[in-house]
Amino acid sequence: MTKKVLMCGNDAMSEAAVRAGCRFYFGYPITPQNEVAAYMSRRMPEVGGTFIQAESEIAAINMVFGAAAVGARAMTSSSSPGISLKQEGISYLCGCELPAVIANVVRGGPGLGSIGPSQADYFQATRGGGHGDYRTIALAPSTVQEVVDLTYISFELADKYRNPVLILSDGILGQMMEPAVLPDFADGDQPPKEWTLTGAKSRSPNVIRSLYLDVDLLEKFNFKLQEKFQQMEREETRFEEVNMSDTQVVVVAYGSVARICRSAVRRLREAGEKVGLFRPITVWPFPYEALARAAEKARVLLAVEMSMGQMVEDVRLAVAGSKPVSFFGRVGGCVMTVEEVVREVKKLLEEAA
Amino acid sequence: MMEKGKSRQTREQSGSSAMREVFGKPSSLKDVPTHFCSGCGHGIVHRIIAEVVDELGIRERLVGISPVGCAVLGYEYWDFDVSEAAHGRTPAVATGMKRARPDLIIFTYQGDGDLAAIGTAELIHVANRGENITVIFVNNGVYGMTGGQMAPTTLEGQITATTPAGRTLEGCGAPLKIPEMIAPFPGTKYLARTALNNPKNIITAKRSIKKAFQCQIDNIGFSLVEILSPCPTYWRVSPLDALKWIKEKMMPYFPLGEIKTPN
Numbered sequence: 061m062t063k064k065v066l067m068c069g070n071d072a073m074s075e076a077a078v079r080a081g082c083r084f085y086f087g088y089p090i091t092p093q094n095e096v097a098a099y100m101s102r103r104m105p106e107v108g109g110t111f112i113q114a115e116s117e118i119a120a121i122n123m124v125f126g127a128a129a130v131g132a133r134a135m136t137s138s139s140s141p142g143i144s145l146k147q148e149g150i151s152y153l154c155g156c157e158l159p160a161v162i163a164n165v166v167r168g169g170p171g172l173g174s175i176g177p178s179q180a181d182y183f184q185a186t187r188g189g190g191h192g193d194y195r196t197i198a199l200a201p202s203t204v205q206e207v208v209d210l211t212y213i214s215f216e217l218a219d220k221y222r223n224p225v226l227i228l229s230d231g232i233l234g235q236m237m238e239p240a241v242l243p244d245f246a247d248g249d250q251p252p253k254e255w256t257l258t259g260a261k262s263r264s265p266n267v268i269r270s271l272y273l274d275v276d277l278l279e280k281f282n283f284k285l286q287e288k289f290q291q292m293e294r295e296e297t298r299f300e301e302v303n304m305s306d307t308q309v310v311v312v313a314y315g316s317v318a319r320i321c322r323s324a325v326r327r328l329r330e331a332g333e334k335v336g337l338f339r340p341i342t343v344w345p346f347p348y349e350a351l352a353r354a355a356e357k358a359r360v361l362l363a364v365e366m367s368m369g370q371m372v373e374d375v376r377l378a379v380a381g382s383k384p385v386s387f388f389g390r391v392g393g394c395v396m397t398v399e400e401v402v403r404e405v406k407k408l409l410e411e412a413a
Numbered sequence: 414m415m416e417k418g419k420s421r422q423t424r425e426q427s428g429s430s431a432m433r434e435v436f437g438k439p440s441s442l443k444d445v446p447t448h449f450c451s452g453c454g455h456g457i458v459h460r461i462i463a464e465v466v467d468e469l470g471i472r473e474r475l476v477g478i479s480p481v482g483c484a485v486l487g488y489e490y491w492d493f494d495v496s497e498a499a500h501g502r503t504p505a506v507a508t509g510m511k512r513a514r515p516d517l518i519i520f521t522y523q524g525d526g527d528l529a530a531i532g533t534a535e536l537i538h539v540a541n542r543g544e545n546i547t548v549i550f551v552n553n554g555v556y557g558m559t560g561g562q563m564a565p566t567t568l569e570g571q572i573t574a575t576t577p578a579g580r581t582l583e584g585c586g587a588p589l590k591i592p593e594m595i596a597p598f599p600g601t602k603y604l605a606r607t608a609l610n611n612p613k614n615i616i617t618a619k620r621s622i623k624k625a626f627q628c629q630i631d632n633i634g635f636s637l638v639e640i641l642s643p644c645p646t647y648w649r650v651s652p653l654d655a656l657k658w659i660k661e662k663m664m665p666y667f668p669l670g671e672i673k674t675p676n
Contacts, residue, residue, distance in 0.1 A: 084513055110512045114505070115538035122502035122535070126509025129496050130476065130517065134509065152499045257494040257510070259517060261473035267488040268496040 062241045069207045069233040070095035072240050073163060074103060076211035077135050081246045082161065083109035084134040086123035088116055088142060091175045092231040093165035096137045117142040121149030121162070128158040129268050131256035133215050137163035139231075140181050141172060144189060150224055151190030154285070155270030157255075159218035161211070162196075163227040165234040168393035176393015177231030179315060182370035185228050186344040193282055195289040197296055198226040198344040200314040204238035210341070212243050217296065219251050221288055228343060230366070232316040232395065298341035299350050303329055307336035308412065309405050310355050312375050313364040314340045317396070321364050324401035335405055343371065351378040359412045361385045364401055366394075439463035441472050443492050450557075452652025454609045454642030455483060458551055459490050461619040462522075466493065469626055475518045476510055478503050480527035483557040487522055501532025504539035507546045518629055520547040526556045529565040529589045536591070540635050543600025547625045548637040550591060553644035554663065561647030565589045568662055573647065592639055592672040603628040603636035604673040609643060610659035614669070621671070633675045641667055 067075070074096050077085070085104055087097035097113065104111040114120035120136045127134035138146060143164045153160050166181045168174035183189075185198040197217055199210040207229060214225040257266050272278035303325055304310070313321040318339040328335040338354050340347050355361055361383055363372035372387045379385060388404040390396045438444060442463035447456045466472050472493050479487035481500035488495035498506040503521040511519045528536050528550050539546065555573055556562040562575040566588045570579040580588075592604040603625050607618035618640050625636035641663045643655035650658060 084509065086509065112508065112512065112542075115534055118502065119505040119508075119535055119538065122499065122505035123509035123512075125498070125502070126478075126496075126506035126511075127513040128509070129506070130510045130514045132509075132513035134513070148499055149502070152497075156497065257476045257496055257517075258514065259472075259474035259476065260493050265488070265492055266494050269488065271485055271497060 064239040064241055066237055066239050067204060068095060068235055068237045069204045069229060070165065070235070071099050072204050072208050073137070073211045073227065073229065074099035075242060076208040077161065077215070078103055078107055078109070079243050079245050080133070080212045080215040081250060082133045082135045082215060083107065084124070084127040084132050085109070086112050086114050086120040086134070086136050088114050088120050088138065090139045090142045092167055092177075092234050093137050093139045093163070095234065096163065096165075117145040118149065121146040124160045125149060125153060125156070125158060128153070128160050129156075129257050131253045131258065133219075133250070135161040135163070137165065139165045139167045140169050140178070143181065143184065147184070147190035150196065151188070151192050151194060152270060153224040154194035154196065155192060156268045157222040158224070158268070159215075159222050160224040161214045161218055161227065162224055163211070163229060166228065166230040168391065174393035175231065177316060177366060177395060178391065178393060179230060179317060179366040180368070180370065180391060181228070182343060182365070182367060185226050186346065186374070194285065195292065195344060196224050196226050197221070197292055197342060198228050200228040200341060200343045201233060202315055202318045202339065204233065204236065205240040207233060208240050208242060219253075221292060222255075223288065228315065230316055231393070293345040296342060297345045297347045297350070299347040300339040300341060301354060302337040302339070304336040304338065304354050306334050307357065308334040308359045309408050310336055310338050310358045310361045311364060311401070311405065312338045312340070312351065312361055312371070314343055314371065317364055317366055320396060320398055321401055323398045324405065327398065327402055328405055333405070333409060340371070346374045346378070348374070348378040351375065352380070355379050355383050358383060360408050362404060362408060363387045364396065364404070365389045366396070367391055439467045441466040441492050443490055445490065447490060448486060449483065450646045452643055452645035452655055453483070454553065454640070454644070455551065457609050457615060458549065458618075458640055458642065459487065461615065461622060462549065463491060465619060465623045465626055469623065469630065471518045471626065471630065474516060475520070478506050478519070478521045480521070480523045481558075482524040482527050484522055484524060484551065485558075501527050501530070502535055503527060503532060504535040504544070504546070504548065508539055508542070508544050511544055511546050515545070518547075518626065520549060520626070522549045523551070524557070525550070525552045525554065525564040525566040529591055537595065540595040540601050540637070541598045543598070543602070543634045545629055545632055545634050547629050549622065550637055550639040551642045552639050552667070553642045555644050555647040557644055557647055568666060588666060590667065592637060595637070596673050600635050601637070601673060602634040602675045605671045606639040606641070606667055606669050608641035608659050608664060608669055610641070610656045628675060639667070
């Protein structure tokens with residue numbers, strides 16, 4: 061029998077990381093993700109791991125870099141302003157092809173913003189907030205169970221591609237308590253990592269670098285990275301569809317907003333309206349093709365976000381001008397209600413009639 | 414440097430004869446020319462690190478971290494595992510490595526810009542936590558890679574690309590004395606300042622580096638060796654005059670010696 065436990069999203073994320081084999085966590089206090097560091101500070105010693113409260117988010121991501129370079133599964137987490145500080149490190153992790161997991165429990169911005177929930181870091185997560193041509197898989201859970209499941213696989217994905225993976229949570233998911241089933245502890249059979257720095261014993265020295273002063277070499281290296289990113293697009297795109305048959309209005313939402321939209325869609329369906337929900341689970345790679353197929357028979361799409369309109373740009377790219385795309389958002393830590401989403405959908409239905 | 418490095422070439426040449434090898438290239442150093450300017454100190458520091466690594470027999474459990482700056486290409490010369498790090502983040506990277514693999518010997522190789530400007534926070538905290546790592550701090554008083562700008566260790570009055578009238582204490586502050594700054598921390602165990610201006614001081618620098626690594630091997634704790642190193646190119650002097658510069662201009666402000674040793 062699988063036993064359910066009641067946990068807040070941040071605690072659940074921490075425990076899932078531990079069970080995925082993460083033994084090194086480096087963090088810095090920032091609301092609304094403080095539960096992660098607190099949990100890890102208690103939990104890591106219990107499993108023979110290491111917790112360090114770093115002097116900054118910058119130091120924390122670079123400690124992750126160091127632990128990853130010697131072959132460990134390592135993680136850091138923060139919230140929006142702190143994730144901005146980690147961007148340099150994320151670019152270096154990509155450039156040096158090091159696996160790592162970085163969780164962003166998103167809060168309102170820009171600047172210091174608010175400690176309320178937000179999705180305004182979508183551009184940063186999907187376009188790369190750091191410098192250079194890089195991509196990171198960005199997993200956007202919608203429930204505490206999904207926080208657990210996606211955190212658990214994030215370490216495997218990071219190792220598979222030798223690339224950092226982002227978990228895009230938010231202030232609602234992080235704080236909210238829900239029952240969830242925890243996975244078993246991953247056994248020790250992590251993929252071999254011949255590239256790690258473990259001392260040049262019985263082999264020639266390994267080097268971890270992102271500097272290529274020879275521009276031709278750097279171009280070749282970028283081509284190699286792109287192949288990896290294209291493989292991620294082919295193999296790692298995840299999404300969910302709800303009530304997508306005979307749908308006139310496709311509501312597109314991810315993360316905690318998708319929960320609100322799910323309720324709105326249910327209410328509209330009960331009233332006989334042909335409305336469905338399309339939920340990207342990976343916001344990068346974004347499920348462009350799946351959304352284009354889902355939208356084929358629809359009249360209109362509605363992107364709903366806790367931002368001023370960021371994911372909506374991917375929705376427009378997905379349908380490539382073939383359908384009108386509308387947007388509804390709340391920002392700054394404000395959360396839309398089910399009623400507001402219902403009202404927005406009804407408006408579109410009336411306009412289309 | 415009479416202690417021998419184990420040169421592959423010399424070993425091959427000596428064959429079965431009774432000749433004793435007294436000098437050679439350390440096996441931890443690759444047999445390639447360096448990209449450094451003539452009269453630069455980095456090549457010497459690279460070499461004495463390699464000699465120490467050979468003598469302590471730690472090459473096979475060693476990881477070096479090269480900085481952003483002139484010495485970023487350390488892995489082109491050292492024949493052991495090396496990682497780059499983002500500018501100034503070297504001590505944080507070292508922390509992650511050492512905590513994950515305490516059996517490895519971890520050292521950072523940092524210039525004055527990397528360590529004492531952009532990476533000051535990381536350096537202060539790695540030292541205060543007393544991480545069991547070794548920091549080799551090469552102080553030549555300028556940013557070399559980018560064209561000779563003012564560094565936190567540039568001397569008062571020194572002309573650089575960004576202090577055309579010479580560094581002034583007002584507005585630029587005083588040159589930072591890093592070992593003295595971190596000496597009060599309980600976490601720091603071995604701190605020394607050495608120089609490359611003559612063979613005697615180079616031998617002392619090597620001895621200090623060896624002590625610093627030994628401090629780590631013995632699990633005593635954090636060690637740092639500052640090395641006053643010539644940059645003739647951006648001091649705008651000849652290589653020979655650069656050595657005089659170290660003695661006459663740097664050493665009065667940055668006194669040599671062991672600032673802290675393990676009890």
